[in-house]
Structure formats: C-alpha cells, structure tokens
Amino acid sequence: MELPIYYPLGLGALLFGLGLWGALTRKNAVRILMFVEIMLNGVNLNLITFGRYYWQANPETAARAPILTLFVMTVAAAEASVGLAIILSMVRNRDVIEVDKATMLKG
C-alpha cells in the first residue's frame, strides 16, 4: 500500500470543513441539507479509510467498516427524506424556505 493513510483522511477532513462552511453560510434549507450530506460523506470516507488500513488484514474484522458505513448511509438517507418533506410542507404552509425566516417557534 503506497498511499499514506493521511491523504484520504485529509480529504475527509477537508470535505467536512467545506460542508461546514456551506451549511453555515447558506440560508436556503435545501442547500443546508445538501451540505449536511457532504459532511456525512467526509465521515464515511474516514471510516472506510481506517477500515482499509487497520481492519482489512484480519478476516474477523474486515467487514466492520463497510457495515458501519452502510448504517451511516441509511441514517443519512432517512434524514434527507424526512428533512426534504419537512421543508416542502414548510414551503407549502408558510411560504418560507430560508431558515432565518422560519420563526414560527419564536416566542
């Protein structure tokens, strides 16, 4: 394995940072959801990298990283579907998509 472990780990960290930047900068709720997906993707990259370098040699632990990543993807898919449904009903009922205008809970 010629590729040092720090390269994919660094890429995951940079993806997470870029996603954080986008999620905190934008106001459109759909965009924020997209950047949360990007952040989760960086986390998945870290999981797969650690599994590749430390777990794959042992047959007993080899399947752990893909299974863990699979669960993260399941939760991400559930989160995206429910989040987009909430955004759609927010647009339909209140006609807002910017998160700073969704102040229905403000006292």
Place this chain on the structure above:
Amino acid sequence: MSGQFWTFIILAVVTLVSTYRMVTASLITHAALFMALSFTAVAGIFLLLQAEFIAAIQVLVYAGAITTMVIFAIMLSGLRDIKQQQRERITLWRSSPAVLVVGAVFAAFMLYLYSTANLPAGGGERSVVAVKAIGADLFTTYVIPFEIASILLLIAMIGAIILTAKEAES
C-alpha cells in the same frame, strides 16, 4: 509515484473543486449537480480503497437517489431561490470569511490530530472484502442494528408521506 497515488490525487482534486463550486454556485440546481459530481468522485476513492460494495451503494444512494430527491425538492419548492440568488450571493460573500475560518480551523484541527496521532503500522496481507463476508456479518453479528435500520427507513418513509401528502379528505 505510483498510479494509485495519481489516481487518488485526480479524484481528490475533482471532489474538492466540485464541493467548492457547490458552495459558491449561485443557482441551486447547479449546486445539486456539483453535489452529484462530488459524490461520484468519492465513490471512485472508495473503489481505490478497495471498498467496492460501499462504492456501489454510494453511487446508488447518494449520486442517484439523494441527488434526485434534492432536485425534486428544488422543483417542488417553486424555484424561489433563483429570484433571491443575487441577494444571497451578497450575504454569502459578506459573511463567508468568518464561516470559512470556522470550516478551515475544523479541517486543520482534524489534520493536526491525524498527523500527531501515534497510529499503529497497519501490516499484514490485505485482500478485498467480499460482499459475501459483509452479508454474512450483517445477518449474524449485526442483525439487530440491521433490523433497527430497516424500521428506521420504514418510519422515515411513512413520515415523509404523511408530511407531504395533500389532504385528500378535504
């Protein structure tokens, strides 16, 4: 340098550039398409890390399903983002330096942790994890999390239908 190294560098550059363009894109549909490109490049990196199953799931779920769902949500929310792109663009460039610093500090902190961590040398013979082994583990050791995940997906599906369905009775 080996072919593996250069393949990684090319895929990493595609990932980072498309994610950066996604942050700065003024049209939200462009951002969704750049997100699909970023996911596809990360699937290539998963292939490079010998996780074929996860690469296939990445293409199916992220680049396929989630991108389609996001584009549907953009279309159903009436494209109001286009009218406000100019104003949002101004706020993006006015407020981005502080947030960019937050993201950069976070990434730099993680890179610092990785570079100073005393990681053990991962030795030994590595072979590709077969999908068969993943399935066997998933249905024996991890069967309870697997079932919980399926219930979670069912609840998410029902919740999404209830939230978006128009009131048929009225």
